[in-house]
Amino acid sequence: MPSPSRRRFLKISAATLGAAAAVPMLQQATPFARAASAGPGTVTTIPTYCEMCFWKCGGIASLRDGKLWKFEGNPLDPMSRGRLCPRGTGAPGNHIDPDRLKRPLIRSGERGQEQWKSVTWGEALDYVAERMKKIAAEHGPESIALWKHGTGSRFFEHVMRAYGCVNKAAPSFAQCRGPRDIGNLLTYGTGLGSPEPTDIANTRCLVLIGTHLGENMHNTQVQEFAEAIGKGATIICVDPRYSTAASKAKHWLPIRPGTDLALVLAWLNVLVKEGLYDKDFVAKHGHGFDKFAAAIAENTPEWAEKETGIAAGVIRETAREMARHRPATLVHPGRRVNWNGDDAQRARAIALLNALLGNWGRQGGIFLAAGMKIAGYPFPKYPEPGKPKVDNPDGRWPFADEEVTTGLREATITGKPYPIKGWVVYAANLIQTLPNEKETIEAIKKLDLLVVVETHPSEIAGWADVVLPDTTFLERHDDFYVGWGRQGWAAMRQPVVAPPDEQKPAWWMAKELANRLGVGAYMPFKDMEEYLAVRCEKSGIDYAKFKREGIVMGPKKPITIEEGAEIAFDTPSKKVEFFSDQLAKAGFDPVPKYTPPEAPPAGFYPLVTGRSPVHTFSRTQTNPLLADLVGENEVWINAATAAKAGLKSGQYVRLKNEDGVVSNRVKVKATQRIRPDTLYMVYGFGHTAKGLRRALNKGASAAQLNTRYKVDPLMGGTSIHRNFVTFEKEA
Amino acid sequence: MARFGMVIDTAKCVGCMDCVVACQTENDVPHGHCRDWIVTEVRGTYPTLEMEIRSERCNHCDNPPCVYCCPTGASHVEPFGKTVQVTANRCIGCKACLAACPYGARFVHPEGYADKCTFCLHRVKEGKDPACVSVCPTRCMHFGDLDDPKSEVNRLLGSRKWHTLLPEAGTKPRIFYLD
Amino acid sequence: MLEITSTRHNPFVDPQLHVWGWEIPVYLFFGGMIAGMMILAGIAMLRVARGEDPESFFSVQTPLLGFMLMNVGMLALLLDLSHKLYVWAVYLTFEPLSPMSWGSWVLLVAYGILMASALVRIGDSWPWLTRTFPVVGRLSAALETPSRLRLLAFANIGFGIGLGIYTGILLSAMVARPLWNSAILGPLFLFSGLSAAAAMVHIAVRIFPGRPAPQGLVGGAFAAMWQPLGARAPRAGTENALVRADVGFLGVELVLLALLLLGLVTAGASQIAAAQILISGAYAPAFWGAIVFAGIVLPIALQLLELGHRIPHTVVPALLVLAGGFALRWVLVNAGQASQVLQSASR
């Protein structure tokens, strides 16, 4: 797509010419004479996989006369099943986004002032390599850490590992699915990973606790959600807000935020007390059931009603409804589950609820994901790590099985156990994604080098010493995505269009950096085509066909007991751990126990967050296609609460938290769709980076208000919903 | 000859706006304008609520006031699928059709002519579904021939309860919303 | 409770339809007034043809004024069009269901009629023309036979009524806008047009006639434009006749307005909501103040006082009528766009 002004100019001149000649031609004019710009031209298509979020759907990009036109689902791909979500469909908007970074930048002012000078790639990479070498010489390569999110970080991680760096972290664990995976790991011996192996399509009863499918646009799940609705599945939705999913539900349980564990415990209690659970499953696969049953004996619906605000009768009725459909009842394990800072235990309680329903490896429950193998590239061995990682010293969070972001940040601030002097940040807008931006900034101030690899002049880029402009996913090769699901598959990422300016693909940057750091041997291939072709060749995959089709499917395997699969559990007891000896030994509750959330100070409300279907985190707010649809977020306030506070829909307010942090102005949405004691906001807005011109000061940032976070003692997950806010009216 | 229409299952639609984005890219809809859009209608008082989400666009009405009022014939019923279309180079931009449409389905293209949903006839002629229908992740949209008793759209209309928008306007809209 | 949200954001459509600004009200106002002038001129011509008032002043001068005002109205219309280069497309077709198409053709014919009517005694207003082109003078004379004048008179009256009603029907055909969707709108605009015409001619009679005008090419042309009634002065009693007619037209207009509102408030929810926009909504001050009071009631009162010789004759009432006539178009065009067919609340 050319720039709008240019397109407009071309069309106008065409129209003027047309006018002169139009009279005799009228009869021939088709109604699409103009819409014909949407018509043929020369259209070419290239498959690739989407990275507008991390679901990684397979898609097919169309070019019209060599210009990027549209991006659609690849029917061969099991994730998209031929259809993308709105963000994927809006991916061409990323390519043309005028706010993108265009060339490498080196800081010219104070850190955080967003003052730059443009430099050549050679200058930028030399600068980075020199600084890295200096840090390595003074403190060791372990003092350079990588922050990463997304496929493109693959070769940065690889090169840095080759250079001797050991520290890295991604917000996808401690800020996202970590607590859920640990809750499941402790219970079943396996986390669920991504994509979650949930058989939503065939479930008879779907329980959504927070999980706001339809706004959370994880594509396959949304598709299957609609399929389940079509087949008449019962939906039970627990959410303080009347979410899209809640509007599809037979039972909407508008829970008091932070009290979900009480509800889940009460459900467990009903299933056990009324003998509605899957006794065969428990007998065969359960460990410590009696101790578990005893532990939850007091958690009656009546008890839970007081905590959650959900009537005991409704709790009983919904528990019975779940039992009625088991094993084809699925309590969705959730994804971004870190709401309160004790979320791993809630996730574990949900895992136990699924266990009582006996849905492990069952149709309509949780299936056993199948994968496929693609041989790795024959890289040289990495050097032995010189020092241990800093993010989780002495197993402070004993059950964390990935790096803890706030741990790495804290080590950077304290310099303990050893100093962290360099950060390389790849596609993670840490100011918006980590709780308490003050601490992030404090950590940045300790650094000798902050390199940010970005597509956009984001908030974190604003603090960088060097900014390296990445291509968008439509403009580059990346490694294959090898996915786990109903059937294993792999997807191809390849450039469909050239980057508009001097942006370079991540792998190229990593390769250039490797050469400068003296570890070029770890990037021996000429380019990605060569790398990918080698992997294919070693795996017996036809690379040319893969390029053409974008997807290769792995072998089909049974994924449910119904299909002949067998189940086994990799816990210490080799069973489903209703009672967890490991937790007991580590000094935690072996069976989840509820603690009530703090009450807000008078006049304050808990602020909870979620997703807009057309945006991804804080990364799409400048995308012209998507920003056109949702250009700012709104703060949802129950209509009665708003009326009492004298607030009207459409009016702007600022939110202030207990620590006095005041947000950017944000529009009020006074609505029936939320509890009177709770506020809601879509996360990702309220940008403060000046370069994000389209998004600057549009809406409020939930992250900015998240100053009082709690850290999950099991695994280091940080709470996002434990700040309270009040309104300040905008004059 | 076919008479195209759409049947949209509101029970499945999640209001994700994919249909809107797809229309933008497929049809080069100018920035700041849209040919389709999402309406949510919430009834009731907390906590007893109901919500309908609809993907809306030109209804390609059987009784189209926008066509009747057009002084130039630019707005017309196209024989192919009996759809309502605008011939851009015959439109004077009088905007009578915008005022005449009870659904607000039309807008003035920045170049001056009246524009709106075409039912993606350029795709339909190639045997494809309209762009919005083809991307919808919930597969809640169905496009087809209302005059063909065996079509999917008619099967759905026969098997489910449905409603149309503003029937009181007398336009006989051809987008049907399943309850 | 019903909470409706929409993601649509089209300019001039959202949050509320506003495709027509000042241009269309101006056009409708001039259109209506010209229609009224044609009718008035037609009636006068009939009398001339019957020999009742051979020198009838406005039988021949009003069309010239009308012709010129028509240009202003058409300019406003053209300014409104957003695809101007294609304006010729209107005359490549006739769309029987489209009031605008009817209107376009009626306007074209009315243009011709006005031109012909203005030609009847063009020599009076622009002597240079007939002097230089005797053929024009001959044409003028040829038109002045009683039978031709009668024909022209009927054409003026017929197309005047057509044009006047059309300015209302243009709006009233739109089911989508409940405020407009009333059969009263045609007659209402016709009578409002007549009252404006009477007022306009009244003003013209007051200001222009009886003064010697330049006679030459340029001066004469200008004079014909801003002094269209030429050197000839109207008969005594003309002004009174106009004022009396105006009071009558305004009276009818008031009744029609009342009927319009009555029709709306006794119909469905959409119509009631539409009427609210005028009665108590955003346009209430303009409606009650500018249209009903200042545009109708006050001029009626003033003109009655004038007729009763309680106050002197001035153009003040006529100016009020003109302002009121424009306000009527402006308010109805705007408020009408704000009105919409409402979805029934229950389902």
Ligand SMILES: Nc1nc2c(c(=O)[nH]1)N[C@H]1C(S)=C(S)[C@@H](COP(=O)(O)OP(=O)(O)OC[C@H]3O[C@@H](n4cnc5c(=O)[nH]c(N)nc54)[C@H](O)[C@@H]3O)O[C@H]1N2
């Ligand atoms: N307050 C709050 N915090 C949260 C969440 C929340 O809901 N509320 N959600 C949490 C969750 S679930 C997650 S998964 C994380 C997400 O955390 P992140 O992945 O860090 O999310 P983003 O804020 O989108 O930051 C991504 C940055 O990468 C850039 N980027 C996008 N594409 C590319 C690319 O191709 N290459 C490069 N180099 N850069 C790119 C974008 O411009 C953006 O600045 O956030 C977590 N943090």
Ligand SMILES: Nc1nc2c(c(=O)[nH]1)N[C@H]1C(S)=C(S)[C@@H](COP(=O)(O)OP(=O)(O)OC[C@H]3O[C@@H](n4cnc5c(=O)[nH]c(N)nc54)[C@H](O)[C@@H]3O)O[C@H]1N2
């Ligand atoms: N469009 C879009 N889709 C996305 C993403 C995106 O950025 N954009 N990000 C993807 C990623 S990485 C993730 S992790 C997921 C996150 O999406 P999910 O895992 O589905 O949802 P959460 O963000 O955990 O929860 C948000 C919902 O929980 C409700 N909620 C808030 N507090 C509470 C509470 O105390 N109890 C209960 N029961 N409900 C509560 C909110 O009202 C909201 O509806 O979305 C994925 N999908």
Ligand code: SF4
């Ligand atoms: S879910 Fe949407 S944004 Fe994420 S990968 Fe799939 S299409 Fe792209």
Ligand code: SF4
């Ligand atoms: S794409 Fe489908 S589900 Fe999404 S809003 Fe449109 S119709 Fe609804």
Ligand code: SF4
């Ligand atoms: S929806 Fe509006 S624009 Fe479309 S055919 Fe009906 S009246 Fe015309």
Ligand code: SF4
């Ligand atoms: S704007 Fe164009 S299409 Fe619409 S009524 Fe006028 S001429 Fe017809």
Ligand code: SF4
């Ligand atoms: S049918 Fe085509 S033009 Fe109409 S809304 Fe759908 S995508 Fe847009």
Ligand SMILES: [Mo]
């Ligand atoms: Mo996430």
